Amino acid sequence: MSVEPDMNPAKNPGGCTLPEELRRYYLDTMGIQLWEEISREACEQTSEEVPEEVSEAMPTERHGITLTETRAENTEPVRLSTGETWTELEQAVRSCALCSLHASRTQSVLGAGNKSADLFIIGEAPGSEEDLQGEPFVGSAGQLLTAMLKAIDLNREDVYITNILKCRPTNDRDPEPSEILSCNPYLQRQISLIKPKVIFAVGRVAAQALLNSTSSISSMRGKLHRYQGMPLIASYHPAYLLRKPSEKRKAWQDLLQLKKVMEECQ
Numbered sequence: 312m313s314v315e316p317d318m319n320p321a322k323n324p325g326g327c328t329l330p331e332e333l334r335r336y337y338l339d340t341m342g343i344q345l346w347e348e349i350s351r352e353a354c355e356q357t358s359e360e361v362p363e364e365v366s367e368a369m370p371t372e373r374h375g376i377t378l379t380e381t382r383a384e385n386t387e388p389v390r391l392s393t394g395e396t397w398t399e400l401e402q403a404v405r406s407c408a409l410c411s412l413h414a415s416r417t418q419s420v421l422g423a424g425n426k427s428a429d430l431f432i433i434g435e436a437p438g439s440e441e442d443l444q445g446e447p448f449v450g451s452a453g454q455l456l457t458a459m460l461k462a463i464d465l466n467r468e469d470v471y472i473t474n475i476l477k478c479r480p481t482n483d484r485d486p487e488p489s490e491i492l493s494c495n496p497y498l499q500r501q502i503s504l505i506k507p508k509v510i511f512a513v514g515r516v517a518a519q520a521l522l523n524s525t526s527s528i529s530s531m532r533g534k535l536h537r538y539q540g541m542p543l544i545a546s547y548h549p550a551y552l553l554r555k556p557s558e559k560r561k562a563w564q565d566l567l568q569l570k571k572v573m574e575e576c577q
């Protein structure tokens with residue numbers, strides 16, 4: 312049976328405080344039809360106990376990458392620094408040639424948004440638009456991500472957005488494990504500079520990399536994970552949601568969970 316959602320924030324603590332009309336606009340932009348059965352069901356689920364944390368991410372604090380490259384005159388490992396400051400990090404990523412993707416990129420894409428953000432959003436890798444513009448999530452998937460954030464009262468300027476990889480993979484193929492490893496120090500430096508409270512991993516690649524898992528995104532979403540002690544929520548990638556709009560209902564549940572966890576972190 313179809314159920315009209317109850318968006319009254321007083322009755323719906325996991326919901327939003329946006330004016331109803333505006334929320335409907337954003338949800339509509341996300342492709343979520345309010346008259347379908349999602350919302351009450353979703354809100355009931357998200358207002359229940361959040362499931363126990365299921366995993367602890369593997370990557371440890373690593374702010375540089377150590378290559379066991381042997382040089383003729385020096386057999387010491389070469390330590391490649393990410394830099395200490397934003398300026399040094401930006402410079403390091405701009406000139407990075409640690410993996411082969413540097414050869415095909417227009418430019419690297421470090422990240423964008425609020426450098427004091429509580430919420431740190433991690434996607435997979437730049438696509439063609441991002442590669443051209445030098446900003447993450449500016450293509451069609453990015454527009455959906457922006458709408459998803461709006462639906463829980465967040466603007467892009469409120470959050471920090473980045474990717475597992477800072478360069479576009481050739482033909483938008485999946486990142487190679489070695490590329491993820493090479494780029495990881497940059498991600499670690501971003502996290503240590505921003506010190507976010509909550510991590511939102513969008514898509515299988517980001518969730519698997521951060522949680523050191525081979526599980527499907529369907530099984531990783533709907534749970535509260537931890538990454539370096541921070542709560543981490545995984546959800547579908549907006550590009551996937553564009554291809555499979557029927558999954559947007561679950562993404563909305565994930566957004567409500569994200570909002571609730573963020574409120575609890577205040």
Ligand code: URA
Binds near residue numbers: 446449450
């Ligand atoms: N997809 C991603 O994962 N990241 C982007 O920045 C753009 C598309």
